Amino acid sequence: MEKTLVKKLFRESESFIGKEVVISGWVKKIRSQKKFGFIEINDGSFFKGIQVVFESELDNFEEISKVSISSTLVIKGKLVESQGKGQSIEILASEVEIFQKADLDFPLQNKRHSFEFLRTIAHLRPRTNTFSAVFRVRSVLAYAIHKFFQENDFVYVHTPIITGADCEGAGEMFRVTTLDLDNVPKTEEGSIDEAKDFFGKETNLTVSGQLNVETYCAAFRNVYTFGPTFRAENSNTSRHASEFWMIEPEVAFGDLGVNMELAEAMVKYVIKYVMDECPEEMEFFNSFIEKGLFEKLNNVLNNDFGRVTYTEAIEILENCGKKFDFPVEWGIDLQSEHERYLAEEHFKKPIFVTDYPKDIKAFYMKMNEDDKTVRAMDLLAPGIGEIIGGSQREDDLPLLEKRMEEMNLNKEDYTFYTDLRRYGSFPHSGFGLGFERMMMYITGMTNIRDVIPFPRTPKSAEF
Amino acid sequence: MEKTLVKKLFRESESFIGKEVVISGWVKKIRSQKKFGFIEINDGSFFKGIQVVFESELDNFEEISKVSISSTLVIKGKLVESQGKGQSIEILASEVEIFQKADLDFPLQNKRHSFEFLRTIAHLRPRTNTFSAVFRVRSVLAYAIHKFFQENDFVYVHTPIITGADCEGAGEMFRVTTLDLDNVPKTEEGSIDEAKDFFGKETNLTVSGQLNVETYCAAFRNVYTFGPTFRAENSNTSRHASEFWMIEPEVAFGDLGVNMELAEAMVKYVIKYVMDECPEEMEFFNSFIEKGLFEKLNNVLNNDFGRVTYTEAIEILENCGKKFDFPVEWGIDLQSEHERYLAEEHFKKPIFVTDYPKDIKAFYMKMNEDDKTVRAMDLLAPGIGEIIGGSQREDDLPLLEKRMEEMNLNKEDYTFYTDLRRYGSFPHSGFGLGFERMMMYITGMTNIRDVIPFPRTPKSAEF
Numbered sequence A, B: 001m002e003k004t005l006v007k008k009l010f011r012e013s014e015s016f017i018g019k020e021v022v023i024s025g026w027v028k029k030i031r032s033q034k035k036f037g038f039i040e041i042n043d044g045s046f047f048k049g050i051q052v053v054f055e056s057e058l059d060n061f062e063e064i065s066k067v068s069i070s071s072t073l074v075i076k077g078k079l080v081e082s083q084g085k086g087q088s089i090e091i092l093a094s095e096v097e098i099f100q101k102a103d104l105d106f107p108l109q110n111k112r113h114s115f116e117f118l119r120t121i122a123h124l125r126p127r128t129n130t131f132s133a134v135f136r137v138r139s140v141l142a143y144a145i146h147k148f149f150q151e152n153d154f155v156y157v158h159t160p161i162i163t164g165a166d167c168e169g170a171g172e173m174f175r176v177t178t179l180d181l182d183n184v185p186k187t188e189e190g191s192i193d194e195a196k197d198f199f200g201k202e203t204n205l206t207v208s209g210q211l212n213v214e215t216y217c218a219a220f221r222n223v224y225t226f227g228p229t230f231r232a233e234n235s236n237t238s239r240h241a242s243e244f245w246m247i248e249p250e251v252a253f254g255d256l257g258v259n260m261e262l263a264e265a266m267v268k269y270v271i272k273y274v275m276d277e278c279p280e281e282m283e284f285f286n287s288f289i290e291k292g293l294f295e296k297l298n299n300v301l302n303n304d305f306g307r308v309t310y311t312e313a314i315e316i317l318e319n320c321g322k323k324f325d326f327p328v329e330w331g332i333d334l335q336s337e338h339e340r341y342l343a344e345e346h347f348k349k350p351i352f353v354t355d356y357p358k359d360i361k362a363f364y365m366k367m368n369e370d371d372k373t374v375r376a377m378d379l380l381a382p383g384i385g386e387i388i389g390g391s392q393r394e395d396d397l398p399l400l401e402k403r404m405e406e407m408n409l410n411k412e413d414y415t416f417y418t419d420l421r422r423y424g425s426f427p428h429s430g431f432g433l434g435f436e437r438m439m440m441y442i443t444g445m446t447n448i449r450d451v452i453p454f455p456r457t458p459k460s461a462e463f
Helices: A006-011 A061-065 A115-120 A129-151 A210-220 A256-277 A279-289 A293-302 A310-319 A336-346 A397-406 A411-422 A435-443 B006-011 B061-065 B115-119 B129-151 B210-220 B256-277 B279-289 B293-302 B310-319 B336-346 B397-406 B411-422 B435-443
Strands: A020-032 A036-042 A050-055 A072-081 A089-100 A175-177 A203-205 A222-230 A243-252 A306-309 A351-357 A373-381 A385-392 A428-434 B020-032 B036-042 B050-055 B072-081 B089-100 B175-177 B203-205 B222-230 B243-252 B306-309 B351-357 B373-381 B385-392 B428-434
Touching: A006 A020, A006 A050, A020 A061, A020 A089, A036 A061, A036 A072, A050 A061, A061 A089, A115 A129, A129 A222, A129 A243, A129 A256, A129 A279, A129 A435, A129 B129, A129 B210, A210 A222, A210 A243, A210 A411, A210 A428, A210 B129, A222 B222, A243 A256, A243 A435, A256 A279, A256 A293, A256 A351, A256 A373, A256 A385, A256 A428, A256 A435, A279 A293, A306 A310, A310 A336, A310 A351, A336 A351, A336 A373, A336 A385, A373 A428, A385 A435, A397 A411, A428 A435, B006 B020, B006 B050, B020 B061, B020 B089, B036 B061, B036 B072, B050 B061, B061 B089, B115 B129, B129 B222, B129 B243, B129 B256, B129 B279, B129 B435, B210 B222, B210 B243, B210 B411, B210 B428, B243 B256, B243 B435, B256 B279, B256 B293, B256 B351, B256 B373, B256 B385, B256 B428, B256 B435, B279 B293, B306 B310, B310 B336, B310 B351, B310 B373, B336 B351, B336 B373, B336 B385, B373 B428, B385 B435, B397 B411, B428 B435
Parallel strands: A050 A089, A306 A351, B050 B089, B306 B351
Antiparallel strands: A020 A036, A020 A072, A036 A050, A072 A089, A175 A203, A175 B175, A222 A243, A243 A428, A351 A373, A373 A385, A385 A428, B020 B036, B020 B072, B036 B050, B072 B089, B175 B203, B222 B243, B243 B428, B351 B373, B373 B385, B385 B428
8 A cells, every 4th residue: 555644644634534544654752551552653754743543452562562762663544633632633553564673772762962962963863853844944945045046037057066266265275186195296396296186286175156157147147056165264163164055146237236136035035935835843943943933034024124335334333322342443344243233223124234345345346436345235134144245246347357456366367257357248246145044044043063964064074 | 127038028929029128138149231230139048049120220320230249238129020030029229238348359259169169168158059058958957856856745955075984985086185285294103194184084075975865864754965976087088077966866665666666757857847948948959969859858758667677688688689899698787888779779768777786786785585686776768878876775784784794894984874774774765866967868968078067077177
């Protein structure tokens, strides 16, 4: 008989009530008495488990009664409305096949475990409530991002992971090599003989796909990347991982205003999609992980995002009467405390801060007429601070080259990029969204290690 | 006035005919006479360009007439049914703004270029017809894969890119390191001091996410990975790249039969999706890249895939009367010539070959009762040979450990994997599909370098 997913039994229970069904899955809980017992089975398809009632009429009643947590069962029985509290439906078992009895030292017995401990068993933690919720949401959120862009005629571009240049200078990089580290080949001058490496030169793991994706923007108009990026920074915080996923859309013939509209539409779309598709998981986060999560997310969904220039934001901070650890003056990079004050206390909703001083932003951002600020935007959200960073790109070749000179970049490394301004330059804008940051925002999880299946951080690359 | 996408003008032309529209894009072709001229504009949203008619009444008629290929224009005008041949609609321009005049040395003038040459300008080649078609299809195919799995209740898992172990032994790996190659730290014994590396040990780029994703299969039942994988093999062929994307689904409580059904359903779904969503691009491939492409793909869509055991396949090959370069006998790994004979000449449709000799397959494949063959499957397709490889996994711990011993694997490296057989083992199966191989199959492109935006191959990691 065909197995039915527990998700289906819950979501379409009316069509199954009174009928014979077969399910298979893992024992989450079991309690038994002389004449009958209850097993909660999770089959992986649904956040909640289903209750199975088994009675002493079954041949293997004794064996079932002693089955250990996480054992694998195949159960045949009738789906009925539950008489007990806490569940709407249950299965009255007519057959219980024990596929495998789990060893008794299974670490996830029914007690609370710290997230720190669960990180040490990253291969088992998705079987807990919290991580089952986190990683189903991760999947749905990733899909929501693709769906949003595809439905809006964006072309998905797989930008390269291994790169020959640190184009953006965005951070420290991991070297990728096949050289024998025990015996690194040297040139006659005594330096590393890079020509002997696999790609014939030094290569690293990408820190951003933006410059690559801009070349595809010139061909497909609206494009995005969504892939892994890497930072070899030795910072052990709850917000940094060495390997994380990033979304980077790029829009041709769109200025900073279009860019902000796109970011706002995307953020709202993906939050709504996850709330619609994962009601059980989101309810769990709202109840047990971040009290007030729904309020926070609904505030994002139901407000037009604010817009303020950096210069105005500095004035607000200077005049707000609040004392900050980092003093405020025009020219500083906004700190987390400043960003959160603006979003949480002053505007009380997500806001775009635009037109930052050129000296604290990247070379490719479009210069404003004041020659002091660039067409950058950061999206600040209550409860997290910066969640998106983007800009309109400099499309004027002489201005771009001037900025590259000022910042001591080697123009020859960027001919593919300057070519875009030579052969049909066009106004364009884009932004970057850290996927894990969005995950943390939507779930309320506070450590990035707990939203990545197998996190990579300094001194840790387990599994 | 809001800009309209050219895609919309073609797909919904009836609602735009006779109306004023604004478009923006790049000049693909231009020819002009004394009183009027024609420009073909591609705006990136659509495979085909749209014809713009401009007349000498325009103030800047002279300037427009001289505009270079790839220059960027913003055009206002009325959409009308075309009087000329070769297009259904055109725009009668009332205003033409020249945003930027492309330099005259733009390499993609209107003549044929070899794919070899176009690889050297990978940042510009998506502006050609062929690569515009290839990379739009790549985006749509990637989305089709996500859509198929998400609609079938699969959870998408981001398995790690940086890995601490060569678990599968699937191939040579790239080392990931932050050690100073000029001065590699050594231990007192003179070996590399791996503890000083970023992760405190040797790490490499992943060759497969399968073992990691199996752990999530035990939590979510149906799961898949879709991400970049890497091989440091020094093979310069048209079918191998050092960086490529792979799809690896894994199904709990599913045997090899379920696995084959899944693979067949997926292949048919994604081919049909691309044919439906990219009619212009597929028409182009069918006409100019692979004559008979539609016939080949429709043969896949309209047939039930065949099934044959390896042992039966060997008999067919031995008795077919054909002479092969590689002699056929039970125990050999099937070569491309054998695979193509089976799919193209004998069965004339895609076929699954199952139950291969254990000695030519990986340690984790489920042993058959004959103790000689394992529950492996390869999908062979006419026109390409092997396109998918998979298996049912060994769920019996003693049998799995026996295979690991026979193959001299270090059990301690695999405790996370054997734990799955200890704590609720379950029948499960999965397969791997090389994304680029599927791209080549669907588009008819014959070199893997031409279906990856910025390909990485030995001695080549440009852009």
